[in-house]
Amino acid sequence: MDISEVELIATSSFGLESIVARELKNLGYNRLTVENGRVVFKADLSAICRTNLWLRTADRVRLKVGEFDATTFEDLFEKTKALPWPELLPENALFPVDGKSVQSKLFSRSDCQAIVKKAVVESMKNKYKSDWFKEDGPLYRLEVSLLKDKATLTIDTSGAGLHKRGYRHSGSGAPLRETLAAALVLIARWKPDITLIDPLCGSGTIPIEAALLGQNIAPGMNRNFASEEWPIIPKQYWHEARRETHELVDYNHHLDISGTDISPDAIKIARNNAVEAGVENLIHFQVRPLGELSSSKKYGKVICNPPYGERLGKQPEIEELYRQMGKIYAKLDTWSWYTVTAHEGFEKLFGLKASKRRKLYNGNIKVQYYQYFGPEPPNNS
Numbered sequence: 001m002d003i004s005e006v007e008l009i010a011t012s013s014f015g016l017e018s019i020v021a022r023e024l025k026n027l028g029y030n031r032l033t034v035e036n037g038r039v040v041f042k043a044d045l046s047a048i049c050r051t052n053l054w055l056r057t058a059d060r061v062r063l064k065v066g067e068f069d070a071t072t073f074e075d076l077f078e079k080t081k082a083l084p085w086p087e088l089l090p091e092n093a094l095f096p097v098d099g100k101s102v103q104s105k106l107f108s109r110s111d112c113q114a115i116v117k118k119a120v121v122e123s124m125k126n127k128y129k130s131d132w133f134k135e136d137g138p139l140y141r142l143e144v145s146l147l148k149d150k151a152t153l154t155i156d157t158s159g160a161g162l163h164k165r166g167y168r169h170s171g172s173g174a175p176l177r178e179t180l181a182a183a184l185v186l187i188a189r190w191k192p193d194i195t196l197i198d199p200l201c202g203s204g205t206i207p208i209e210a211a212l213l214g215q216n217i218a219p220g221m222n223r224n225f226a227s228e229e230w231p232i233i234p235k236q237y238w239h240e241a242r243r244e245t246h247e248l249v250d251y252n253h254h255l256d257i258s259g260t261d262i263s264p265d266a267i268k269i270a271r272n273n274a275v276e277a278g279v280e281n282l283i284h285f286q287v288r289p290l291g292e293l294s295s296s297k298k299y300g301k302v303i304c305n306p307p308y309g310e311r312l313g314k315q316p317e318i319e320e321l322y323r324q325m326g327k328i329y330a331k332l333d334t335w336s337w338y339t340v341t342a343h344e345g346f347e348k349l350f351g352l353k354a355s356k357r358r359k360l361y362n363g364n365i366k367v368q369y370y371q372y373f374g375p376e377p378p379n380n381s
Helices: 017-026 046-054 073-081 109-128 178-187 205-214 235-247 264-277 315-329 346-350
Strands: 006-011 032-035 038-043 060-069 097-102 141-147 150-156 196-198 257-261 283-287 301-304 336-341 356-362 365-372
Touching: 006 046, 017 032, 017 038, 017 178, 038 046, 046 060, 046 235, 060 073, 073 109, 073 150, 097 109, 109 141, 178 205, 178 336, 178 356, 178 365, 196 205, 205 257, 205 264, 205 283, 205 301, 257 264, 264 283, 315 336, 315 346, 336 346, 346 365
Parallel strands: 097 141, 196 257, 196 301, 257 283, 301 336
Antiparallel strands: 006 038, 006 060, 032 038, 060 150, 141 150, 336 365, 356 365
């Protein structure tokens, strides 16, 4: 099937929509609309390949099949059936249906899923002249999303979430999701020629995401996606998109990135993760307590995700850590500092009001990204 243009949805955590939109624009996709938790954009089929490979902060990329008002189950069935499913799904497609409903008359997710499944089957029957489908072929995970009686039907092109880069097989404590780690680096406006330190690096996600960004390594370069098996996307598109990821890597760019942690086990995990990501030579990991934070560089950025203290009894320990951070960071008074935490009293404990705050979500936890801007380095530094 020849599809000259499709409508795609890059989903994201709340607070990251504008970052995802910036990434899409950098990839050349300018016809976009930013909405809550997603960016909708129009492009050709090759964009499915390129966005899955390149997006650092999106959760996944969905193909929008249709959108319509639905206040009754009959509406949902008939309007879903009228969509061009046979043009998108091969006869052997495996197409499970997920669902969600918010402030809609059709509030039963299981009923909506069953009706959409039935409607798609009916649509397929007309094309393939069959009453039964094996569903032993490529995966097309459908979603029916109902918001205020508007139904949106999409197909997931990604498979596993885009945060699954493939390098992290084990974590230390509560590891930061890769997409959020990348977002913290991008929001901080870090550039490859700027020194970066994560003094509480845990399993190393922030330094690793910075290294991938610093050498322009596509985060999806070493993984597969559900839509790679779709007949409607020419294999040539995937070959070209993957070739582009290799051609645009800048292996010659020297990076000054460090990750330190008081835990030897955490540093061991971080080093293993960096090896899996192929960036072990770009990051200096070291067992070091926070109190020994230092640098010979006059300018740089400190980016970290310290413990939040949700566990009972941990709060006093966490609050003392934040007080120490304020005193220790003060030694790097010409640097910029960035900290993400769910603790609402961070600024008071740290001892300084942030230059800027940004509300984000680490999983289901609402957090604030506290940004402290140091002086601008001179151009020749």
